[in-house]
């Protein structure tokens with residue numbers, strides 16, 4: 700290795716000294732999420748408040764990881780949960796199986812399920828990775844452990860990212 704090679708190497712190092720670092724101090728500083736990033740699922744509602752999910756199970760059929768379980772029930776005509784005849788009485792996604800491919804979102808005929816931007820899903824016990832309707836219906840902010848932490852400290856859920864714009868997620872509170 701010649702002196703010239705060493706000088707070239709030092710030149711690269713010195714050049715980077717004056718560039719803005721690409722690393723961030725996560726989780727103290729939030730990270731930027733690209734608009735098309737696919738994270739934790741949201742189950743959306745119609746403007747009337749009715750759930751968009753009609754319990755058809757097409758998402759479960761499309762899921763390559765067998766991560767979705769849907770059990771449908773008949774709507775009460777006097778107090779429907781969703782438009783149409785049926786709604787999802789049980790809707791669960793096993794986040795340990797999910798590979799965040801987005802096939803469920805593609806398959807859904809009503810646009811009920813959308814993969815959002817939340818990625819902080821680490822947890823401790825197996826059952827805490829199975830997300831039910833109450834964990835995914837629009838308006839629920841954060842993963843299970845983030846909500847547990849926030850409740851224990853009597854604080855708001857703090858997410859470690861800034862979300863980019865995405866029209867399908869309009870109405871989701873980040």
Ligand code: SF4
Pocket residue numbers: 761762763764765766767792796797798799800801802803804814
């Ligand atoms: S994102 Fe893919 S793997 Fe995850 S639940 Fe949807 S279809 Fe299944």
Ligand code: SF4
Pocket residue numbers: 751752753754755756757758759769787806807808809810811812
């Ligand atoms: S999320 Fe969509 S595809 Fe899945 S059960 Fe509900 S309506 Fe059907």
